[in-house]
Amino acid sequence: MARKVIDEPSEEIVANAKVAREAKRGPFARLSLFISQVLAELRKVVTPTRKELLSYTAVVLIFVVIMMALVSAFDWVFALLVTFLFGTPS
Known part of the structure; x- marks a missing residue:
């Protein structure tokens, strides 16, 4: 069986999201944040x-x-x- 991992966002992702919410970011900064969050979630995937x-x-x-x-x-x-x-x- 695959390892059971609790699917909770890491503290880094939560902190980045809070910073993003507080500061007005441009479209490229938001896109960059989104891509970094996607990559962080993909690292959690267990094949x-x-x-x-x-x-x-x-x-x-x-x-x-x-x-x-x-x-x-x-x-x-x-x-x-x-x-x-x-x-x-x-």
Whole structure:
């Protein structure tokens, strides 16, 4: 399993945000602050191991196949019902 990390902004990000709020900044300074905050958050990202990635992929694929079968079954049943109610087109 991936490491469990509490997703709280670091003190540096909070301090920078407070400074940004207090001081009127130009558009380029705000953009620079935004990019630095994005990079700080990206450093917190934990990538899954190969085993986790394969298991997540398998779960998603199995779920998609099950949902496709369910929707196909409903489609077939509704087609039979419509054909029974309205007859076959001539």
